[in-house]
Every structure is written in structure tokens, then in C-alpha cells.
Amino acid sequence: MKEREVASIFQLELLKAGGEGVSFPPIVVSGPNSASPHAWPGDRVLEKGDIVTLDCGATWNGYPGDITRNVAIGDVDPELERIHEIAKEANAAGREACRPGALAQDVDRAARRVIEKAGYGKYFIHRTGHGLGLEIHEPPYMMEGNMQELQPGMTFTVEPGIYLPGKGGVRVEDNMLITPKGAETLTRTSRELIRL
Numbered sequence: 001m002k003e004r005e006v007a008s009i010f011q012l013e014l015l016k017a018g019g020e021g022v023s024f025p026p027i028v029v030s031g032p033n034s035a036s037p038h039a040w041p042g043d044r045v046l047e048k049g050d051i052v053t054l055d056c057g058a059t060w061n062g063y064p065g066d067i068t069r070n071v072a073i074g075d076v077d078p079e080l081e082r083i084h085e086i087a088k089e090a091n092a093a094g095r096e097a098c099r100p101g102a103l104a105q106d107v108d109r110a111a112r113r114v115i116e117k118a119g120y121g122k123y124f125i126h127r128t129g130h131g132l133g134l135e136i137h138e139p140p141y142m143m144e145g146n147m148q149e150l151q152p153g154m155t156f157t158v159e160p161g162i163y164l165p166g167k168g169g170v171r172v173e174d175n176m177l178i179t180p181k182g183a184e185t186l187t188r189t190s191r192e193l194i195r196l
Contacts, residue, residue, distance in 0.1 A: 003028045003041035006054075014058050023057030023064030023136045030073075035169040037126050037161055048074035051084070051168045057136065064136040066157050067187050068173035071194040076168075083120060083162040084170045084193045090114040090160035091172040091191060094128055094142070098158070098176050098183035104146035111160040112144075120162045123169075129157040132175060154178045155186070 007028040014022060028041040034053040046052060055068040070084055094111035108128040115124045129142035132155045140148045140156055154177070161171030175186040 002043050002045055003030055003033070003052075004043065006046070006052075007041040010054070010056055014056075019058035019060065020062075021059045023059050023066055027053065027055035027068075029053050031168060032166050034070075035163045035165050035167060037163055037169065037171065046073055049076055051076055051080045051170060053169065053171060055171065055173065062134065064132060065175055065187075066132060066136060066159075066173060067175065067189065068159060068161075068171045069189060069191070069194060070170045070172070071196060073196050079164070080168050080170070081193065083123075083164065084172075086115055086118045086120060087160050087162050087170050087172045088191050090124075091158055091174060094158040094160060095174060095176060095183065095185055098150065098178060100150060100152055100178055100180065100182075102150050104140045104142050104148045104150065105144050107142040107150075107158060108144055108146075111142075111158065115160060115162060123162045123164060124160060125163060126161065129159055129176075131156045150178045152178050152180045 007026040010026045029039045030046045030052040031050040050073045052071040057066040090111040093114045097107045097110035111128045127143035131138040159173030163169030177184045
């Protein structure tokens with residue numbers, strides 16, 4: 001099956017399940033294509049040994065969601081499994097940093113610190129997250145230099161990733177809500193590497 005075929009199945013199933021539509025065209029990239037954080041699905045056929053990145057979201061009551069999970073088809077390179085574990089740990093650290101009064105850059109720093117400590121800092125090539133509101137990408141942006149304080153009611157993503165050129169990449173993404181006393185993770189799906 002081609003990447004674009006998987007993406008079209010997702011869109012159809014989302015509508016059948018009652019979603020209003022997609023938040024954005026789904027990203028389904030496999031093998032070396034997954035080394036680009038925002039590549040678009042193409043005609044590459046999924047193969048054994050691939051890591052497949054699935055980045056997608058539904059719109060509900062006019063508001064978009066955004067989630068990324070990763071699938072291993074058969075046995076994959078041990079380094080790809082390792083970077084998935086690191087990205088998952090970075091995601092947990094970023095989510096842990098979410099609370100009222102924290103700065104947006106604190107979330108980025110917490111996630112990035114995990115990846116840098118593991119030796120993959122130069123392969124984390126985008127911000128840690130973006131706001132979710134009426135638009136799929138809006139403030140607050142979880143990135144270095146953003147001194148905006150997180151306030152109750154803010155919703156945004158935490159999505160650290162590691163991308164190895166020519167080999168593959170992973171991203172683990174969740175949606176967060178700042179509450180008066182802390183933060184709530186709105187996405188409930190397991191963050192474990194899905195194995196087929």
C-alpha cells in the first residue's frame with residue numbers, strides 16, 4: 001500500500017466515525033521519507049523494516065486536533081527503535097513542564113534537553129509545539145525565546161521528534177490543556193511504537 005492510500009483511508013474512516021473533517025491533510029510518511037518532519041504522503045510503498053509516521057487530526061465542533069504516532073512494519077533498525085524511545089521520553093518531559101505560569105520556552109527546553117542528552121540534539125529540527133484554537137497552528141508556540149506565560153484555557157501540542165537523514169524519523173505528539181492547577185493531556189492513545 002502506498003503512503004497516499006493510507007492517508008485517504010484515514011480521511012474516510014474519520015468521516016465515517018462522525019468527525020467533521022480533517023484538521024489538515026494527513027501526513028503519512030515511511031522509511032527514509034519519515035526523516036522529513038512535514039513531508040507529504042506520496043507513492044512510496046510501505047515495506048517491511050519501515051518506520052511510518054502518522055500525523056493527523058480531526059475537527060470537532062470547529063476545533064482541530066493534532067496527534068502523531070509511529071508504526072514499525074516488522075523488524076526495524078535498532079537505532080530507529082531507540083530514537084522512538086527518546087522522543088517518547090522527551091514528550092513526557094515536555095508535558096511535565098506544562099503548568100500555569102510556565103513559559104512557552106520552558107516546554108521546549110524540557111523536551112529538547114532529553115534529546116540533546118541522548119546525543120540527537122542536532123536531529124530535532126523544529127519547535128516543540130504550537131497552539132491549537134480555531135486554527136491548527138497558532139500561538140502559543142513552544143520554542144526557545146518565547147517568553148509567553150502559559151495560562152489556564154490554553155491548548156497546544158507537545159511534539160518532539162528526531163529525524164535521521166536517509167534513514168527515518170519519529171515524532172510523538174499530544175494535545176495539552178493548561179488548567180488552573182496544572183495541565184491535562186487531551187490525547188489518550190498509547191505512545192508506544194505500534195508494531196505490525
